[in-house]
Amino acid sequence: xxxxxxIKNLSLMxxxxxxxxxxGMWLTLKTMFKPSVTLQYPEVKxxxxxxxxxxxxLVKDQNEVERCVACGLCARVCPxxxxxxxxxxxxxxxxxxxxxxxxxxxxxxxxxxCEEVCPEEAIVMSKDYELVFSxxxxxxxxxxxxxxxxxxxxxxxxxxxxxxx
Amino acid sequence: MxxxxxxxxxxxxxxxxxxxxxxxxxxxxxxxxxxxxxxxxRKGPNRxxxxxxxxxxxxxxKLLFKEDIxxxxxxxxxxxxxxxxxxxxxxxxxxxxxxxxxxxxxxxxINLVVADVNIGILWVLALTSLGVYGITFAGWSSGSxxxxxxxxxxxxxxxxxxxxxxxxxxxxxxxSQSLQPMKIVQAQYGWMWNAVVQPIGFITFVVSAFxxxxxxxxxxxxxxxxxxxxxxxxxxxxxxxxxxLAEYANMIVASMVIVTLYLGGWQIPYIDKLGLNNNLTVLLxxxxxxxKTAFILxxxxxxxxxxxxFRYDQLMxxxxxxxxxxxxxxxxxxxxxxxIFGL
Numbered sequence: 001x002x003x004x005x006x007i008k009n010l011s012l013m014x015x016x017x018x019x020x021x022x023x024g025m026w027l028t029l030k031t032m033f034k035p036s037v038t039l040q041y042p043e044v045k046x047x048x049x050x051x052x053x054x055x056x057x058l059v060k061d062q063n064e065v066e067r068c069v070a071c072g073l074c075a076r077v078c079p080x081x082x083x084x085x086x087x088x089x090x091x092x093x094x095x096x097x098x099x100x101x102x103x104x105x106x107x108x109x110x111x112x113x114c115e116e117v118c119p120e121e122a123i124v125m126s127k128d129y130e131l132v133f134s135x136x137x138x139x140x141x142x143x144x145x146x147x148x149x150x151x152x153x154x155x156x157x158x159x160x161x162x163x164x165x
Numbered sequence: 166m167x168x169x170x171x172x173x174x175x176x177x178x179x180x181x182x183x184x185x186x187x188x189x190x191x192x193x194x195x196x197x198x199x200x201x202x203x204x205x206x207r208k209g210p211n212r213x214x215x216x217x218x219x220x221x222x223x224x225x226x227k228l229l230f231k232e233d234i235x236x237x238x239x240x241x242x243x244x245x246x247x248x249x250x251x252x253x254x255x256x257x258x259x260x261x262x263x264x265x266x267x268x269x270x271x272x273x274x275i276n277l278v279v280a281d282v283n284i285g286i287l288w289v290l291a292l293t294s295l296g297v298y299g300i301t302f303a304g305w306s307s308g309s310x311x312x313x314x315x316x317x318x319x320x321x322x323x324x325x326x327x328x329x330x331x332x333x334x335x336x337x338x339x340x341s342q343s344l345q346p347m348k349i350v351q352a353q354y355g356w357m358w359n360a361v362v363q364p365i366g367f368i369t370f371v372v373s374a375f376x377x378x379x380x381x382x383x384x385x386x387x388x389x390x391x392x393x394x395x396x397x398x399x400x401x402x403x404x405x406x407x408x409x410l411a412e413y414a415n416m417i418v419a420s421m422v423i424v425t426l427y428l429g430g431w432q433i434p435y436i437d438k439l440g441l442n443n444n445l446t447v448l449l450x451x452x453x454x455x456x457k458t459a460f461i462l463x464x465x466x467x468x469x470x471x472x473x474x475f476r477y478d479q480l481m482x483x484x485x486x487x488x489x490x491x492x493x494x495x496x497x498x499x500x501x502x503x504x505i506f507g508l
Binding site: 018021024025027028029031032033034035036037038040 | 200202203204205206207208368467468470471472
């Protein structure tokens with residue numbers, strides 16, 4: 001068997017291991033005295049920035065009505081088939097509204113495609129990451145849980161306008 | 166001293182040592198997790214009890230309540246026997262390690278060692294070699310390929326490093342001219358610590374001790390990424406706890422042996438020049454021994470979380486082509502020292 005020639009052979013100092021090991025140990029020793037980055041979770045919570053993709057929510061405008069026009073694009077694009085929309089007519093200017101809008105949070109993969117495809121900026125990803133259910137039925141979020149006032153989503157909407165154009 | 170008195174004193178020593186040992190093993194696990202956390206900018210266990218100090222007990226009780234699973238293909242006898250061999254070896258090695266100078270309590274002259282036998286070092290070497298059986302039996306009897314590979318690696322590794330370990334110790338024995346741990350400690354009076362006199366021997370011994378205790382960077386018998394759990398893949402519940410306990414107990418033994426052989430045991434340089442009270446001196450010396458051991462233990466943890474694992478061929482390479490010649494060189498060095506300075 002021919003010996004494989006390495007691109008860069010180790011120098012003598014590297015080959016006697018000890019100085020390199022000492023270097024590594026010095027690094028870990030220094031790290032030991034640095035403050036930890038751990039958040040004590042249930043007491044201290046992680047506050048995400050606007051770029052965070054938490055659970056998808058429906059935007060509720062100032063007039064207490066959802067922006068959604070029930071076009072069904074989100075349901076069509078959803079790779080996990082988590083969204084179900086049933087459209088109906090309304091007297092308002094937008095003419096259509098979702099009579100039923102359900103996201104199955106057990107199927108949702110937080111990809112954000114629904115938000116990307118939405119022509120009305122009506123479905124956006126929130127900062128909410130604490131999703132716990134005790135049974136499968138609870139995991140299906142209807143309009144009651146999905147509607148969030150627009151003020152609470154300002155950071156995400158600003159982020160989207162800035163980076164999605 | 167009558168026979169009865171000797172037996173009672175020995176029993177007290179044994180109980181004390183075992184209790185201290187179990188406690189220190191439990192807290193070794195705790196500190197292992199703490200040190201790893203500090204090195205990785207985390208906090209480590211801090212929920213169970215004050216600063217997480219009760220965490221080891223929570224871990225032990227969790228293990229005790231787990232189901233004890235024995236694989237169908239396993240050799241039941243050896244599978245059960247293996248953790249006990251590992252534990253027995255780890256615990257009985259302590260018997261010969263002196264933690265302090267001889268003291269006088271209630272009129273009895275007591276050696277602070279369970280058995281002050283004149284072949285103590287031989288006993289340590291013999292028992293650490295026996296420790297291989299625990300791991301190899303565990304690997305073979307589980308009837309699983311991962312375990313078997315772990316067991317084979319363990320035996321090959323232990324045998325190769327035992328050689329350089331033995332030769333490193335030979336250097337120490339040349340200087341102290343005795344196999345009795347007490348005498349070896351006394352021979353390192355003042356700054357004549359073996360780590361100072363024979364630094365090469367010290368390094369080879371420490372490296373071999375790492376390999377013998379299966380600690381990173383030589384933890385190939387376990388090697389989680391390649392071998393699932395290595396030799397203890399098929400162990401659960403209390404048998405697993407046995408191996409876990411034995412690993413940490415072995416670490417403590419190894420540190421104590423390193424301190425005894427190379428760092429002057431319980432000696433504090435020039436303490437007798439200070440003219441202190443005899444009892445205070447003894448207490449300080451026991452403290453010094455424990456402190457040195459604690460430092461070596463910390464060193465074990467520190468190395469584990471700093472250095473990646475060796476590849477198997479690199480391990481063998483290092484053992485036979487580097488450590489073995491170095492330990493021989495150390496013997497020559499010590500012999501030259503004795504010839505020239507008549508130490």
